[in-house]
Amino acid sequence: MYSSRGQLSGSKVFKDPVHRYIYVYDHLIWELINTKEFQRLRRIKQLGTSFLTFHGAEHTRFHHSLGVYEIARQLIDQFQQYPEWDDRDRELLLAAALLHDVGHGPFSHAFEHVFSVRHEVWTERIILGDTEVNKVLSEMGVGFAEEVASIINKTHPNRLIVNILSSQLDVDRMDYLLRDAHFAGVSYGKFDLERMLRVLRPDEDQVVVKQSGMHTIEDYIMRRYQMYWQVYLHPATRSSDLLLKAILERAQELYESGYAFNLTPKHFLPIFEQKVMTLEQYLKLDETVVYFYFQEWMDEEDSILADLSSRFVNRRLLKYKNFPEANRDRHMERLRQTMETIGLPSKYYLLEDQLSQLPYDLYKGQGKYEGIYLQMNDGERKEISEVSMLVQSILNSRQSDEKIYYPEDVLLNLKDYANEKSWILSTLKDE
Amino acid sequence: MYSSRGQLSGSKVFKDPVHRYIYVYDHLIWELINTKEFQRLRRIKQLGTSFLTFHGAEHTRFHHSLGVYEIARQLIDQFQQYPEWDDRDRELLLAAALLHDVGHGPFSHAFEHVFSVRHEVWTERIILGDTEVNKVLSEMGVGFAEEVASIINKTHPNRLIVNILSSQLDVDRMDYLLRDAHFAGVSYGKFDLERMLRVLRPDEDQVVVKQSGMHTIEDYIMRRYQMYWQVYLHPATRSSDLLLKAILERAQELYESGYAFNLTPKHFLPIFEQKVMTLEQYLKLDETVVYFYFQEWMDEEDSILADLSSRFVNRRLLKYKNFPEANRDRHMERLRQTMETIGLPSKYYLLEDQLSQLPYDLYKGQGKYEGIYLQMNDGERKEISEVSMLVQSILNSRQSDEKIYYPEDVLLNLKDYANEKSWILSTLKDE
Amino acid sequence: MYSSRGQLSGSKVFKDPVHRYIYVYDHLIWELINTKEFQRLRRIKQLGTSFLTFHGAEHTRFHHSLGVYEIARQLIDQFQQYPEWDDRDRELLLAAALLHDVGHGPFSHAFEHVFSVRHEVWTERIILGDTEVNKVLSEMGVGFAEEVASIINKTHPNRLIVNILSSQLDVDRMDYLLRDAHFAGVSYGKFDLERMLRVLRPDEDQVVVKQSGMHTIEDYIMRRYQMYWQVYLHPATRSSDLLLKAILERAQELYESGYAFNLTPKHFLPIFEQKVMTLEQYLKLDETVVYFYFQEWMDEEDSILADLSSRFVNRRLLKYKNFPEANRDRHMERLRQTMETIGLPSKYYLLEDQLSQLPYDLYKGQGKYEGIYLQMNDGERKEISEVSMLVQSILNSRQSDEKIYYPEDVLLNLKDYANEKSWILSTLKDE
C-alpha cells in the first residue's frame, strides 16, 4: 500500500552553485536528506583524490546526490504529459535519484580496487537494511524501498524510470559533468542543461532525443570527452590514486604479517581480515576516518607505510613519464634494479598505469539500453553514431596512455650510487 | 643578504575556479606551496561549519591562500610604476600573502573562542620556527622570514606593503569574498575585481582609491554587507558553531573530571591540560582529526557528549527563535526549567547568540590605516564615509539580532510532561 | 466575451542571453510578437545613445519586451495559488507585459524632451487603433484590448496586475536591469532574479515581500543605484543625448526658418509643423530613419546642422567639466563669449546638464503603490525604508552633478585668438 507522505507545507530550498537552487517539495525527500546515512555523503568527496590536482574539487557526494535529484525533478516536469506517470512513479524516481550513490565508501574507485568492496552492494544494504533511510522509505508502504533499490540496480520493470537514472543520457552524468566542471574550475563540462532537457522525450521504455537535438547531444558527448581527458584522467590524479592504493596495500600487508600498529586500525579490521563487515562498520568508514589513519601512519615505524602516507598527506606525489615503447621494458627493468639497490621496494614505488582504452562510460553504443537514440522526424529511431560522424569518431578513437610513476625527488637526489645517478639523470631528465 | 631563488624555468599554473588560473613564477613561492605546513591548509575549511548551511562551501584555506597570493601578484603588476618597489619587496609581499593564514587551526573561530589559541601566534611560530616553511624562507637570506612575519603582524616599516595585506581594501578580503561567493553559490560577493584593482593607487604608506572609483568601492562594501548577512552570519551556521563549541566544552569538562574516554583524545591533551603545545602537536590538529574524534565520541558513554557529537556529525542542529524582548527573559527561564525537568542540561542545549553589532571587519573608518581613502581630483585625501552617504549609512547601521537555540526535535516530541508540552507547542510553534 | 486563442501545439522558444530561453505557450502572445508594430521595436534601442559609451549596449526594445513578458510569465507561475487568478487575467497581464513599451519612438528620452511626443499616448493608440496588434487583441473578445491598455496606463481595477507591471518591484525594471547589465558588459545590475521572484507575494492589491527577503530587496535596490551612476547617467551618454537634442532643435529651427534641405525631411514634417501625426506616420519614425537623416544632414549647407550631425555619427562628442560652484557662472560667461568670438553659437555648443537629484525611478517611497512593502512575520506591512537603513540612506541621498559640455577639440586647437587660447588652456586643461 503506497501512501505518500505528501507535500511539505512550504518548499525547502538549497542554495546550489550548479543549479542555483534545489527545491524540495516532498516530505519523503526532505526526510531522506535528513537521515544520517545520507548526511554521511558529506564526508565522501565526489572526485576522490582529484582535489590534489584541481584544488577546487572538494565537492562531495552529498551535493551531487541532491543535484541528481534536482535534475530528475526537472525532467519529470518536462515529461509531465507522459501517459502513465503517476505520483508513486514520481516519488520512486526522485528517491532513487537521491539515493543512487548512498553506498559509496571512501575514495571508492581506489578502495574497491584494493579490497573486495562494491558500492552497489552497500547501496542496496542501506536501502533495505536497518537504517534511517529504510525507515523513511518503509513509511511509504510495503515494497517501496525494494522498488527504489531495483531502480538503482536496474532490475525494476519500469524501464523508462531505470533509463532516466542509468543510461548514456542519465541525470547522474548530467549533474556530475556540470558539478565537477564548476568545482574544478574548468569550462569543458558546462553543457546547456536547459536545452538538453528540452530535446529529450520519454518513449515507452527509454529516453530518446528528438532529431533536431542531435547537435546538442554531440556537444554533450564532446564535453564528456573533454572532462575525461582534462580532469578525470589527469596524470596527477592517477598518481595520487596509485599512491592511495599503495598505502592500503602496505597497511594490509603489515597487518597480515602481524605488525603492531601504534594505533590499532579498528575501522579497517573487517577489511584486513576479510570478514563480513556490518552495516554499522561500513557506515563509519568515511574519508575523514581514512585520512585520520593516514596522518597517524606517518609516524609508524614501518618506513614504507610512513613514507607513503606522508607523501599522500603532504602531497609529494610520484612523478610520471611516458617511455617510448621500444625501450620501455629495458628502462623499467633498470629502474627496478636501481630502486632495489638503493632500498626502495619497487612494488610500492615503481608503478604502472595503462589506459589502453577510454573508460567504460565515456560512450558505448551497444546493448539495448546502452546507446543514445534519436527519434527521427519520420518516426524511426536511430542510434546517434549512425547519424553523427563525430560520435562515431569518438567511439572509434582508442587512445592508449601508458605511464610509469616513480619518486623523482629521491631518484634525482641520490647522494651515492654514481652509476645509477648518471643513468637516471640522462633518462628521466630529458624533457 | 637577500638572494632571490629566481624564477622558475617555466611558470606553474593552478586551475582556480575564482581567478581561472593562478600563476607562479618564483621559485620561492613554488617551494612554499610545497611545504607540509602549507599543504596542511587543505585540511582546514575556509568557512568552518558553513558547509552545513551552504553545501558548496567545502573550500579550504589552501586555495584561499593561493588566491590572496594571486591578487597580490596582480596588484603588484598594477603598481609597477611605484617608485621604490624592488624585487625583494615583491617577494616579501608575495610570501606574506601566501602565508598570512598558515597558522589557522581547525574551525578557528569556534576553537579560539573555547580554548586559548590564537592563530596569529601560530602563524608567526610556523614562519619563524623549525618548519619547512622557515627553511625555504631562510634560503632568501638572513632576516627574510622575520620580515615576512612582520608584514603579516603589521609591524613591518613598509606601511604600503602592510596595508596591501591588511586593510579595508586588502587582498585577503578581495579573495575571500569572491571565493566564498563562488563556492557557496551566491552572487552577492561577486564584485568586479579587475576594475577594483584599476581604481587603486599606491600612495606612500597606503593604498588609496582614485576619486572616480568611489562607486566601485561602494559596490564592494555593499557586497561585503550582503555576504555578512546572507552567508557569514546565517543563523544555521551560528547554530552549528554553537554546537561545535558545546562539544569542545563538554569534552574538556569530562576530561577535567577524570572521565575515561574510549579512545584517549591525545591530540587534544595539551589543550585540555592547558599546557604548552609544541609546534608539531599544533600542526597535527586539523579538521580531519577533530572530525574523527567527533565521530568516535558519538559512541561515548557520556550521553551529552555522544548526543552533541551525533547532532553535529549527522546535522541535527538546534533550531532558533527570536523572542520579542518583552517576554524574552520569562520564556528563557521557562525553557530552562523545562529542560532541567526533562533532563536536558540547559548549559549545552539552551544557547544564546547575540549579534549586537556588525562584526568588526564589515567596515570601520577609524584609526590611521583603518579607513578607505579617496584621492580626490584636487589631490586631497578623504575618507570614503565623508563622501558617500551609502557608506556612512552602513557605518551607522547597528542591527542587533538575538537568537535562542534549542533542540526542537526533543521539545516538540515530548511523550510525557503534559504541562510543559502544551506551553512549548504554543510558544515555539507560533510561526 | 473573452475567448482565449488557446495554447500553441508546441511551445515556441527564443534563445535569450539574459533568461537563457523565453517560452511562448499562448497563441495570443505568439501572434502579438509577429505583428509589425511589435517587430518595429527591433529598430529602437533600449538604451538610446548609450551604445556610444558602452559599445555592447546595442540591444533593442524588442528583446526587452520579450524579457518583461518572460518574467511576468514566471511570476504568474510563482503566484499560482493566488485565489482569484484566472486564465483571462493571466493573458491580460502577459499581453500588457509584452506591449508596455510598444509606443516608444526613436531615442525616446531625448525626442520627447524636444518635441511634444509622449510614448504612453502612442502605446495606447497602437493598442486601440487600426493596427495588427489591435486586431490580434480584438480576437480575444470585446474589451480585451481596452483592458490591456488600462493595465499599462494603470487605470485597470485589478490593482495587483497593474502593480506587477508598474511599481518599484515591477517586471519591467527586473528585465532591464539584467539586460542592460548583460549587454553593457557590467556586473552591477546582475541581481538574483530567481530568489527575487521567490520572496515576492501577491497580497490583495499589490506585490509585497516576505520579511526574510529584505536583504534580497536591499541588494536589488543597490544594483539599481549602481546602474544609474555607472551606466544610465554616465557623462558620455549625457553628452551624446545633449548632442542629439541639439541636432533636432537645429533641424526644426532651420525648417521653421524656411531652410531648403537637400532631402526633404518628410518623416519629421508633422513634428516640425506641430501637426497631428497619424499612427502610420509615427510607426515609420524609428531609429533607422532618424539615423539616416543624420547621415544625410552631414552634407547640408548649414554648417551647424552638418557639424552637429557629423559629431553624432562619427562620435566626436562634446567634452565635459564640473566647474567649482564659486566660479561657475564666471567661467560659463567667459566660455560663451569665447565661443561667440570664434563663431560657435553657444546655444548649440555650450550645454549644461544638471542632475540635481536622482531620477524619479531610482527609488521613491511615497504614494499608496509607490513604496516596497515588507510583509512582516507578524502580518503587518511595513515600507522597506522604515526597516532598512540602507534603503533609507538611498532615499535621503541627494547628489547633484552639474556638468558643462563644450567642443574641446575646437577650443583646444584654436589657431588665432591668443587671449582666449591661453585662458582656455589654463581653465579646461587643469586635470
Place this chain on the structure above:
Amino acid sequence: MYSSRGQLSGSKVFKDPVHRYIYVYDHLIWELINTKEFQRLRRIKQLGTSFLTFHGAEHTRFHHSLGVYEIARQLIDQFQQYPEWDDRDRELLLAAALLHDVGHGPFSHAFEHVFSVRHEVWTERIILGDTEVNKVLSEMGVGFAEEVASIINKTHPNRLIVNILSSQLDVDRMDYLLRDAHFAGVSYGKFDLERMLRVLRPDEDQVVVKQSGMHTIEDYIMRRYQMYWQVYLHPATRSSDLLLKAILERAQELYESGYAFNLTPKHFLPIFEQKVMTLEQYLKLDETVVYFYFQEWMDEEDSILADLSSRFVNRRLLKYKNFPEANRDRHMERLRQTMETIGLPSKYYLLEDQLSQLPYDLYKGQGKYEGIYLQMNDGERKEISEVSMLVQSILNSRQSDEKIYYPEDVLLNLKDYANEKSWILSTLKDE
C-alpha cells in the same frame, strides 16, 4: 622612417562584455579608433541578418574589431620572448588587427553575392586612400600604411604576423566565436581563451601549439563546429539572407528596366549602374541606409519589391522544408507551377539553398599555413589531424543540407485554387 606616436599618458579602457575590459595604450590605436571610417563599423552588424533569428545578435563589427585588437595585444604579451619582435612589428600587428574588417559593407555576405563588391578591396582602399585612417597611419612613417594593408591581405614578408591575423588559430576567429556566442546567448562558442593563448607558441613563420595543448584545440574546433551548425547556418538566418538577396536583385532589375522609384535610390546608383564607386560613396553605404531604403520600398508600387521589403522589415520570412531527394525535383516543379498560377514569381519566392559542404573556414588542413600544427615534445611538427581522430572526423564529415524556401503564409491560405490547395496542404503540412 618609423616613428611611433608613443603611449597615451593614461590608458583608455573600453567596457566590453566579452573581454570585460579592452585596454588601449598606444596613441596610434586610440586615434585609429576615433576615425570616422572605424566609427562607421558601428553601423554594420557582425552577423548580418542573424538578429532576426537570435535577437541578441545586434553586435557590430565595431566591437568585434576592438576585440580582435585586444586578443592580439594579449597574444603579443604572451609572445614577449619572441626574439625579433620589436615595437614596430607590435604596432603594425595591432593596427592590422583593429582594421582587418574596416572595408566591410552592409550585410556583406549577401551583398557581395548579389553585386560585385569585395570587402577586401575596400579595406585596402580605406587604408591606403584619402581617409582619416590613412592619415593616422601615415604619421607613423613612410610605408607603414602599406605594411598594415599587406598584413591584412597576407602578402607581408613577416609570416608570423600574417599568421596571427589569418590562420586557423587567428585572433579574428577567437574573438568572433566568443562574441557571437555572448550576444546570441548560446554557450557553444565559449572556449577558454586564457588557456588557448597559453598553449600557443611563435615558431618562426607561424603560430604552433604545444603538444599538451591538443585537447584545448580539439575543444576550440568543436566549438566552431557547434557555432556553425547552431548559429551561423541556422535555417532561419539562411532564409533572411535569401530574402535580402531577393530584394536587392529585384531593386536592380527594376532600376535596369527604368522603373521610377518614389525616392531615387541614390546610394545604390553606382552599384546598380555597375560604375566605379568612389570611396566616399562606399563609406556612406552602411546598414542604416540599406534598412532605410527597405522601409521606403515597402510603399513602392511594384508589388514584388514592396512585399519582399515588407517581409524583411516585419520579419515575415519564407518557411523551409527538406524534401526527400527522391521526389525533390517533382515537388519543386509543382511548387513552381502553383506559384506561377497564383501570380507569385518563383524567381523571388521559391528559393533553394544548398549547403553541400561545410563552409570553407570551419576547418581545412591544406596549404602551408592552412593547418594547425602541434609542436610535439620531440620537436617535430605535426598537423593536428594526424594526431587527433576528432579533428580528422570533422575534416571528413561532409554534411549536405538542401532546403527549399517558400511563402508558407500565402500557400497555406489560398482562397481559391482548390487543386493546388489540397496538394500543398498534404505536401507542406506533413510535419
